[in-house]
Amino acid sequence: MINGSCLCGKVKFHITGDPFSLSYCHCSRCRKVAGVFSAVLIGKAEDLHLDQGADVITRFKAADDAKFERCFCKECGTSLGDLATGDVYVVAASALDDDPKIRPSVHIHTESKPDWYEIDDRLQKFTGDYIPPDTPHA
Numbered sequence: 077m078i079n080g081s082c083l084c085g086k087v088k089f090h091i092t093g094d095p096f097s098l099s100y101c102h103c104s105r106c107r108k109v110a111g112v113f114s115a116v117l118i119g120k121a122e123d124l125h126l127d128q129g130a131d132v133i134t135r136f137k138a139a140d141d142a143k144f145e146r147c148f149c150k151e152c153g154t155s156l157g158d159l160a161t162g163d164v165y166v167v168a169a170s171a172l173d174d175d176p177k178i179r180p181s182v183h184i185h186t187e188s189k190p191d192w193y194e195i196d197d198r199l200q201k202f203t204g205d206y207i208p209p210d211t212p213h214a
């Protein structure tokens with residue numbers, strides 16, 4: 077089981093089962109929502125369980141992209157990810173309290189990263205989107 081929470085502690089969730097993937101997204105939206113980039117954990121939607129805090133979770137939807145939605149705690153601003161979306165969950169790994177055991181495999185949307193941030197690891201880089209082969213689409 078992988079536990080997660082927001083900074084103020086009002087939102088708590090846990091994940092059962094094994095996540096599909098962990099990746100770094102450098103798109104301009106994730107940059108603003110999460111910091112320099114967001115570490116995104118993806119798995120089966122039914123494996124994500126919200127334990128408390130549904131009343132303080134706010135959902136932001138991008139006006140120009142119906143697919144981009146991000147949840148955050150309205151008390152402390154912690155970025156939580158997309159949470160359940162279709163068949164998959166998309167959770168901000170930064171909100172996890174436990175080691176998800178899986179390690180990041182790719183950098184995506186690298187063409188949108190800021191010039192001042194340099195990627196200096198050996199993970200695969202994709203200028204746009206990349207969905208690992210065995211991940212169901214959101």
Ligand SMILES: [Zn+2]
Pocket residue numbers: 082083084085086087149150151152153154
């Ligand atoms: Zn909070």
Ligand SMILES: [Zn+2]
Pocket residue numbers: 101102103104105106107114185
């Ligand atoms: Zn992104």
